[in-house]
Amino acid sequence: MAISSSIFMLLASLTGIVLAFEPISNQVKPYAVEEAQSLSVAQTISALQARYDEVVSVEIDQNDFVQASVFTDEGQNEDFYINPFTAEKIGDIIEKDPIFKFATNLHRSLFLKSTGRFIVGFVSFLLFLMAVTGVLLIVKRQGGVTKFFSKVVKEDFDQYYHIIIGRYTLIPIIIITLTGVYLSLEKFSLLPEEKISHQFNDDTPSDATKLPLSDFDSFNTLTLSDVKRIEFPFSDAIEDYYFLKLKDGEIYVNQYNGNIVSQQDYGLVSKASSLSMVLHTGQGSISWSLVLLVTCFAILFFMYSGFAMTVKGKKNKIKIKNKYNKDSAEYILLIGSEMGSTFGFAKSLYNALIAEGKSVFVSELNQYTSYKNAQHLVVLTATYGDGAPPTNARNFEKLVKITQQNNDLQYAIVGFGSLAYKGFCEFAIGVERMLQVQTKFSPSLPLHKINNQSFNEFKSWVNSWGKAVNLNLKVEEPERQINTKKMMPFRVVKRTDLNSDQSFIIELQPTKKATFVSGDLLSIYPKEEKVARQYSIGKIGDNMVLSIKKHEFGVCSNYLNDLMVEDTFLAQIEENTDFHFSNSAKEVVMISNGTGIAPFIGMINQEKNKAVKSYLFWGGRTNASFKMYAPFVDKSFYAKRLSGLYVGFSKEESQKRYVQDLIFEKADLMARVLKNGGVIMICGSVAMETEVMKVLEHIAVTKLNTFLSVFQAKNQIKTDCY
Numbered sequence: 023m024a025i026s027s028s029i030f031m032l033l034a035s036l037t038g039i040v041l042a043f044e045p046i047s048n049q050v051k052p053y054a055v056e057e058a059q060s061l062s063v064a065q066t067i068s069a070l071q072a073r074y075d076e077v078v079s080v081e082i083d084q085n086d087f088v089q090a091s092v093f094t095d096e097g098q099n100e101d102f103y104i105n106p107f108t109a110e111k112i113g114d115i116i117e118k119d120p121i122f123k124f125a126t127n128l129h130r131s132l133f134l135k136s137t138g139r140f141i142v143g144f145v146s147f148l149l150f151l152m153a154v155t156g157v158l159l160i161v162k163r164q165g166g167v168t169k170f171f172s173k174v175v176k177e178d179f180d181q182y183y184h185i186i187i188g189r190y191t192l193i194p195i196i197i198i199t200l201t202g203v204y205l206s207l208e209k210f211s212l213l214p215e216e217k218i219s220h221q222f223n224d225d226t227p228s229d230a231t232k233l234p235l236s237d238f239d240s241f242n243t244l245t246l247s248d249v250k251r252i253e254f255p256f257s258d259a260i261e262d263y264y265f266l267k268l269k270d271g272e273i274y275v276n277q278y279n280g281n282i283v284s285q286q287d288y289g290l291v292s293k294a295s296s297l298s299m300v301l302h303t304g305q306g307s308i309s310w311s312l313v314l315l316v317t318c319f320a321i322l323f324f325m326y327s328g329f330a331m332t333v334k335g336k337k338n339k340i341k342i343k344n345k346y347n348k349d350s351a352e353y354i355l356l357i358g359s360e361m362g363s364t365f366g367f368a369k370s371l372y373n374a375l376i377a378e379g380k381s382v383f384v385s386e387l388n389q390y391t392s393y394k395n396a397q398h399l400v401v402l403t404a405t406y407g408d409g410a411p412p413t414n415a416r417n418f419e420k421l422v423k424i425t426q427q428n429n430d431l432q433y434a435i436v437g438f439g440s441l442a443y444k445g446f447c448e449f450a451i452g453v454e455r456m457l458q459v460q461t462k463f464s465p466s467l468p469l470h471k472i473n474n475q476s477f478n479e480f481k482s483w484v485n486s487w488g489k490a491v492n493l494n495l496k497v498e499e500p501e502r503q504i505n506t507k508k509m510m511p512f513r514v515v516k517r518t519d520l521n522s523d524q525s526f527i528i529e530l531q532p533t534k535k536a537t538f539v540s541g542d543l544l545s546i547y548p549k550e551e552k553v554a555r556q557y558s559i560g561k562i563g564d565n566m567v568l569s570i571k572k573h574e575f576g577v578c579s580n581y582l583n584d585l586m587v588e589d590t591f592l593a594q595i596e597e598n599t600d601f602h603f604s605n606s607a608k609e610v611v612m613i614s615n616g617t618g619i620a621p622f623i624g625m626i627n628q629e630k631n632k633a634v635k636s637y638l639f640w641g642g643r644t645n646a647s648f649k650m651y652a653p654f655v656d657k658s659f660y661a662k663r664l665s666g667l668y669v670g671f672s673k674e675e676s677q678k679r680y681v682q683d684l685i686f687e688k689a690d691l692m693a694r695v696l697k698n699g700g701v702i703m704i705c706g707s708v709a710m711e712t713e714v715m716k717v718l719e720h721i722a723v724t725k726l727n728t729f730l731s732v733f734q735a736k737n738q739i740k741t742d743c744y
């Protein structure tokens with residue numbers, strides 16, 4: 023729908039932008055006379071008759087300018103704007119500017135006469151449908167009508183502003199499109215016809231004497247604001263009347279005594295036509311014209327952002343070529359995805375299984391059917407708004423109920439979602455419920471939920487699932503498109519030697535202006551590899567520090583370890599808003615092990631974070647492991663930016679403690695921070711994260727009588743583990 027109508031919509035919005043200036047340019051002309059609207063019709067007519075030989079008509083246009091058509095003393099017929107108080111001429115009639123004439127024609131009929139009018143009317147209707155479905159999508163995504171204006175989670179520029187701008191312009195769009203359709207219907211005479219017929223009821227005697235206008239009750243009570251047009255009687259004949267087109271009807275008035283001899287109100291169709299005209303064109307109102315102008319720009323933006331989203335979704339959707347068919351494969355992978363990222367994860371798993379010599383079949387949840395030889399079913403699915411399935415998973419619930427499987431199947435479900443939404447992985451939870459009631463299905467692992475497409479979390483799930491089904495799987499991160507435009511050179515300013523744990527700190531200076539904060543990521547593509555290695559950034563001054571562990575065969579860690587001071591290399595900063603320091607919290611606990619301390623070094627050295635009470639927990643192997651971090655930590659401790667430091671060493675015989683032990687010892691602090699809305703940040707290895715989360719769960723349940731997930735849902739737990 024969007025594609026076929028886009029060209030016409032583009033023309034309509036561009037010409038709409040031009041046309042929005044017409045009422046504005048008219049309104050700023052100096053022909054509106056102050057307080058003229060409350061002037062009585064009697065006064066204006068008297069003034070006109072006193073000044074001119076003969077008056078034909080008076081019209082009050084959309085701009086509230088009063089136009090008169092008169093015969094002058096020289097017998098010339100002239101039309102001009104008058105001051106309705108004095109009937110004096112104040113200006114010539116405005117000619118429609120050629121640019122507005124051109125734009126009007128293009129806007130109304132594309133210069134194609136009736137065919138064009140039809141196309142424009144039809145496109146207007148399509149846009150109306152898109153606006154209505156847009157409202158429904160926002161309601162669905164936000165989780166209810168009452169949440170229409172609640173906060174939107176920003177995941178993607180195009181999507182975010184499509185919604186934000188959408189909800190403020192949807193009502194004007196609906197108005198513009200509906201009135202557009204109405205005006206088209208009117209032009210094609212498709213609306214019920216309304217005929218006004220007057221029946222005159224006048225018993226004034228033919229020899230009656232003319233009363234002065236000031237005695238006409240009808241003209242005294244009517245003001246110029248009620249009137250659109252007045253036609254004057256042709257002659258003095260008693261059956262020649264004043265004819266007045268009012269805003270809501272028509273009247274005939276006897277010119278001798280001011281009696282209303284016939285009065286007819288307009289019907290609904292005519293009233294709707296006038297209203298449509300005013301609303302569609304912005305006539306007479308600068309502020310409504312501005313709304314129309316902004317809306318036309320918004321439509322252009324929606325066209326861009328809508329296409330951009332569609333293209334992104336298509337690009338993400340990796341095609342997986344199945345080597346095995348549905349009835350020969352032992353492993354079945356089913357995908358639920360809207361924007362396509364879940365396909366990337368499925369492909370990694372598919373490749374890992376194929377590498378182990380397994381027969382695998384990948385499909386979408388909507389294609390669910392019977393699988394003759396299957397032993398294992400893995401569902402990988404995203405969630406969209408309030409537990410709703412992605413489009414390609416909508417029929418799964420129905421299909422599961424009616425499909426019979428041959429074999430007993432073991433299943434595992436991975437939910438992809440975002441903690442920023444109320445129903446985290448709600449649809450994946452739904453899929454689990456659907457499978458639980460199936461007699462042929464039994465779980466190989468409990469449901470696993472993954473936040474923000476974390477590949478590290480997925481990798482650790484693959485390890486656990488591999489163990490459960492006796493496979494040793496190696497998944498590779500999907501390739502990313504490298505956008506070299508975003509890359510910039512970084513200079514090495516300082517670096518430490520390798521410490522006893524083969525780790526080192528490197529301090530980098532961006533060579534161009536760069537905006538980043540601690541917790542953002544630096545993507546490095548060593549030796550032009552397609553897969554980025556990401557490191558958490560600690561910001562110190564304008565520089566960044568990274569903490570890196572050198573792995574014997576690690577491509578990136580060795581690449582970085584070979585760098586010397588003054589060397590430069592290309593990398594890209596990635597914003598990681600989920601792991602930024604929360605200045606609005608009263609207290610923040612930072613938990614890390616090994617090189618995971620890097621973002622925290624930056625956070626505790628930021629002067630603006632001083633108002634927040636911060637506690638740092640760190641676990642490493644030995645006393646010596648901590649030495650290279652100590653200067654950063656000491657500095658912030660002495661500057662009173664750190665309220666507590668807790669360090670544990672796993673390989674020091676005398677005081678052997680892991681990070682999770684430190685957390686357990688400080689259970690009261692953790693409980694207080696959670697209870698008071700504070701934030702707990704975790705950075706380091708996934709193994710450490712798992713242990714720490716267990717302890718935090720225990721603390722939340724025993725001390726606060728609340729599941730940890732409640733605090734997770736409120737974004738009080740932030741993790742960046744690998």
Ligand SMILES: Cc1cc2nc3c(=O)[nH]c(=O)nc-3n(C[C@H](O)[C@H](O)[C@H](O)COP(=O)(O)O)c2cc1C
Pocket residue numbers: 163177181358359360361362363364365404405406407408409410412438439440441443444445446447448474475
């Ligand atoms: C409009 C929209 C609504 C979403 N709603 C939810 C939700 O209610 N619960 C959730 O856990 N994740 C939600 N997410 C996050 C997605 O499920 C998550 O980003 C997922 O990884 C996307 O996978 P896909 O690219 O394969 O579609 C939503 C994302 C978007 C863009």
